[in-house]
Amino acid sequence: MTDESIGGMLRIALILTVIMLLSAIALAVTHIYTKPFIDQTKEQKLKEGLSMVVTQADDFKDLGGGYYEALLDGKVIGKISTVYADGYNDKIKMLIGISDGKILGVHILEHLETPGLGARSTEVRPDEDEPWFLRQFKGLDSVALKKDGGNIDAITAATITSRAITDAVAEELRK
Template structure:
């Protein structure tokens, strides 16, 4: 009888804890989603500064690209911003890439990653990310300085390659679908 009473008490405590966690999760999930959406909108504005509005593209036939937006200014398309997920050393790397009408990369922002602190996590540093600006695809990763190549982060070549692959993926998609994505009035 004593064991049954202890089991019931343990069950009650566990049920209260699980219920509390579920309740807190239901309160925080919408806030987290709004913050993530806000961060993505800020990233889009920074990557394609010329645009004053972004129109979502519904049909994307590339599994790596999760969302794609046409940036417009006064109703005229000025470029593309896309969110892509690629595989780095520590797992998925979610990044956003901005490309203008001339197929130049306007910028790259890492939204989420699980790379090694002090190595792959350094990919967020401007010294690495700014290398992509004003370049055209295809880009290659190298260990020495070059104008049309990306210098790898020391000790994080896999991460550097993954980010470059993601940027190349978006640039290739935009190039192959440029007519329908950037048509006038879009």
């Protein structure tokens, strides 16, 4: 049977189909096996982020669309929203917690800022437990960089990142 005959072509198709089928099965099995782990880490990351933003809270309620409520003994003590800032390299994904027009906390979930410059926005100094840059926002009701006549110290040589984060927080406060 040559490859050009109908039978030969069918044989080729059959072999390819079998390979694809086996590959699909292998992928499905791996997916079912790893999915719980993947979901768990995602949830854990989010939960960690949320409790960094509102440290006092003991529970969080997912309102959908990137919005959350921080709860303490069943009462709402703050609202948290997912916000994207225009960073130097890409969008910076962050959580901002607000209560009564005041900032409870800011946490950066994902960023692609330059190491040593913009990436220092998540830098934690020795003997401290949260990034010094983000801690500045806590308790404020209006924010702007000191260079722009405000109250926030910029990260040295990373004005664009500092300004992007500060502007995103200011925008969220105005809402």
